[in-house]
Amino acid sequence: MGLHEQSRGRKPSEYDQNNKLPEWKHKWPVFGELHSKAAQATVARFHRNLSNLRKKKEKGYKVGRLKRQAPTEYRSVTYNQSGFDLDEKRGHDKYAYVCFSKIGWVKIRYSRPIPDHATVKEVTFKKETTGEWFVSFGLETDDGGLPEKPNVDSLNTSNSVGIDLGILSYIHTSDGKTVDWLGLEDEYERLRREQRKLSRKEHGSNNYEKQRLKVAKIKRHIRRKVIDYQHKLTTWLVTEYDAVFIEDLNVQSMLQGDGNARNKQDVAWRQFITLLEYKADLHGTHVVQVQARGTTKECASCGVETAKSIWVREHSCPSCGFETDRDANAAMNVLKRGFSELGLGWPEDTPVETVTATDTADFQRMSASHVIETGSLPS
Numbered sequence: 055m056g057l058h059e060q061s062r063g064r065k066p067s068e069y070d071q072n073n074k075l076p077e078w079k080h081k082w083p084v085f086g087e088l089h090s091k092a093a094q095a096t097v098a099r100f101h102r103n104l105s106n107l108r109k110k111k112e113k114g115y116k117v118g119r120l121k122r123q124a125p126t127e128y129r130s131v132t133y134n135q136s137g138f139d140l141d142e143k144r145g146h147d148k149y150a151y152v153c154f155s156k157i158g159w160v161k162i163r164y165s166r167p168i169p170d171h172a173t174v175k176e177v178t179f180k181k182e183t184t185g186e187w188f189v190s191f192g193l194e195t196d197d198g199g200l201p202e203k204p205n206v207d208s209l210n211t212s213n214s215v216g217i218d219l220g221i222l223s224y225i226h227t228s229d230g231k232t233v234d235w236l237g238l239e240d241e242y243e244r245l246r247r248e249q250r251k252l253s254r255k256e257h258g259s260n261n262y263e264k265q266r267l268k269v270a271k272i273k274r275h276i277r278r279k280v281i282d283y284q285h286k287l288t289t290w291l292v293t294e295y296d297a298v299f300i301e302d303l304n305v306q307s308m309l310q311g312d313g314n315a316r317n318k319q320d321v322a323w324r325q326f327i328t329l330l331e332y333k334a335d336l337h338g339t340h341v342v343q344v345q346a347r348g349t350t351k352e353c354a355s356c357g358v359e360t361a362k363s364i365w366v367r368e369h370s371c372p373s374c375g376f377e378t379d380r381d382a383n384a385a386m387n388v389l390k391r392g393f394s395e396l397g398l399g400w401p402e403d404t405p406v407e408t409v410t411a412t413d414t415a416d417f418q419r420m421s422a423s424h425v426i427e428t429g430s431l432p433s
Contacts, residue, residue, distance in 0.1 A: 068101040088131070089155040095132035095176075130180035138177045142168075152189055154179060162189050171196055183270040201338030204296060206396050209340065214297035216389025218349070218381045219323055222367065225287070226381035228389040236283045238276060245272045280322060288330045292339040299392025300327060301346035301384075344391035354378075354386035 066074075075093050079085040085093065100120075107117045137155040148167075153159045157179070168174070168191060176192030204210075216228035223232040248269050255262035291298050327343070334341040351359040353369070355376035362369070362380065369376070369383035378386075 068097055071097045071101075087156060089133060089137040091134050091137040092131045092156075095134045099132070129182070130178055132176060132178045134176050138174075140168075140174055140177075152177065160187075160189070168193065169195065182274065184267060184274055185270075201336075203334075203338050203340055206340075206398070209396070209398070210296045211393065211398060213295055214299065214340075214389065214392065215291075215295045216385045216387070216392060217291070217298060217300040218385040218388060219301060219326070220381045221364070223381065226379070226385050228382070228385040230382065232381070233287065236279065238279065241272065241276050241279070245269065245276065248272060281325070284322070284326050284329050288326065288333045289337075291330065292333045292337040292341070295339065297340040297342070297392065297396075298330065298334065299342050299344055299388050299395075300330065301349060301388055302343035340396070342392050342395050344388055344395055346388075349384040349387040349391075350380060352387050354383045354390065 072094055075085065075090065075097075088096075103120055107120070111117050131154075133154060139153040140150065141153070141159075142150040148164045149161060150164065151159050151161055154177075160179070172193040172195045174191050175194045178190045178192075180188050180190065182188060218226045220226045220232070224235050225233045248265065252262070252265045252269050255265050331341050333339075348359060350369075351361055353360065353371040353374065353376055356371060356374040358371060358373040360369075360372060367380050369378050369380050371377070
């Protein structure tokens with residue numbers, strides 16, 4: 055961006071900055087060390103981040119400004135459409151080679167093979183905080199292989215489910231199932247212990263860097279366990295049911311609410327919902343987000359609202375006398391709103407009275423390990 059543009063207060067567009075790249079290469083040699091497509095992808099990322107901040111601000115979120123990263127902190131480069139070459143013939147078994155313009159050939163190990171019918175459109179070369187390097191591929195595939203979702207009119211409503219994202223349980227379903235949290239207490243205790251050690255090291259020293267890597271690897275271990283758990287859980291849901299209805303949550307306010315002590319890395323609700331929608335497309339299942347406001351207060355039997363503090367775990371309607379677990383009531387309301395969203399009536403064979411009342415021992419409680427076993431399907 056030129057100084058005359060700054061003085062007029064005009065913000066350059068992505069198109070303007072891409073046109074400036076050739077000029078910048080002559081002015082600053084460092085730009086010549088980067089492939090043109092990688093430079094354009096960096097400009098695109100900058101404007102995408104600005105757009106995301108603007109959208110969050112329009113929705114009422116408090117947002118700050120983008121922070122400038124030091125060259126040592128900029129850990130990824132993306133090549134879009136050109137500037138890379140994949141050579142699978144040179145590798146053996148799970149190995150292959152990728153050539154990046156301005157970098158050279160890099161040997162990689164696949165986490166899973168690239169499908170034969172897929173075309174590689176984008177490649178990202180990234181360094182993790184643990185010091186490991188990863189290559190991720192953006193693929194273009196023929197969607198003709200994806201199963202079609204059943205027509206809404208022919209949807210099996212008796213095999214549909216409402217999901218309440220819980221606090222005591224990870225999820226609670228409208229048909230009386232609860233799924234426990236993934237046990238990460240030992241991992242978080244180890245993380246806290248190693249972080250205390252890190253705080254006692256001199257910043258920038260060799261010992262500090264060694265300890266920082268230990269902390270980064272523990273965080274990576276936790277992150278991988280959570281994402282694996284969510285993959286298995288979402289696979290189980292989309293293969294078990296024809297339609298899954300879930301709350302469209304204000305995740306930020308939910309996590310900041312009083313009495314919610316669950317670690318934010320444990321929760322990752324938005325990530326969970328994104329995975330659920332992705333898996334639904336793969337397995338031909340309907341996933342619908344519904345308005346979350348009032349699902350806990352509203353009685354699933356008669357619709358009368360009753361305020362509850364977060365520590366009150368039972369629903370007891372003063373109007374009709376219906377009693378059940380708080381999260382079960384919310385899940386049934388999610389199910390009803392999902393039917394309404396699709397223009398379907400409340401099925402006669404799914405009365406709320408069939409759901410067990412206050413005694414939670416009668417609910418089908420599922421452990422995290424059970425979900426991991428039953429959800430271990432191709433994703």
